[in-house]
Amino acid sequence: MIDISSQITTIKLTLPVIFDLGAVFVFGITGALAALYRGYDFVGLFALAFVAGVGGGLIRDSVFIQHGPPAVATDGRYFIAILLSVVVSLLFHKKKKHMGKIIAFFDSVGLGAYAVVGLQKSLDASLSMPAAIMVGMINAAGGGLLRDVLVREEPLLFKPGQLYVLAALAGCLLYVFLAVYSGIRAEAAALSTIVFTFILRMLAIKFNWATKPLYRSEGEE
DSSP states (O other): OOOHHHHHHTOOOOOOHHHHHHHHHHHHHHHHHHHHHTTOOHHHHHHHHHHHHHHHHHHIIIIIIOSSSOHHHHOTHHHHHHHHHHHHHHHTTTOGGGHHHHHHHHHHHHHHHHHHHHHHHHHHTTOOHHHHHHHHHHHHHHHHHHHHHHTTOOOGGGSSOBSSHHHHHHHHHHHHHIIIIIOOOHHHHHHHHHHHHHHHHHHHHHHTOBOOOSOOOTTOO
């Protein structure tokens, strides 16, 4: 019997940092747009962009991997990515009519990117395959979770609805398959996963592919 977990953790696939920075950038945009939509000032704008952009990475590095300070604390490029997300978001601030669609678009791009980054960093830290997949999903959804909590909205990942965490899970599983069995380069596997997760998430929104509540109290339709 093949020990798949051992096989994966012995394969060191180095993803260029652009994948991590790109995920921070696009998730930062979702936080910044949410702040603009609510009329926050610049402090609130940057704070929400920061939390949405690096929240998942902070949870990953501080709770699960714990190999020194979080990446955002040791690499100034993360702050530059967040500042760029703020600047780009300001260019969309007059398009409130389409704000929800714009946030959904960037959120879908970041979902796959952060799932890949979290998964691969976990494998590099010698986490088991199931643990790495879990961290990949948390990495993908963590920033959005913290963003929603700060603006006092019920977190998207807790609610029955269009595929979100499940899309991140599907992306993680695809990346593991491509990285282990296909033998393609890490960059190609990552890009394929990001595109797949983005398309899956967009299709779920368009066709309302949604999960259902496990229980409804009496009187609810």
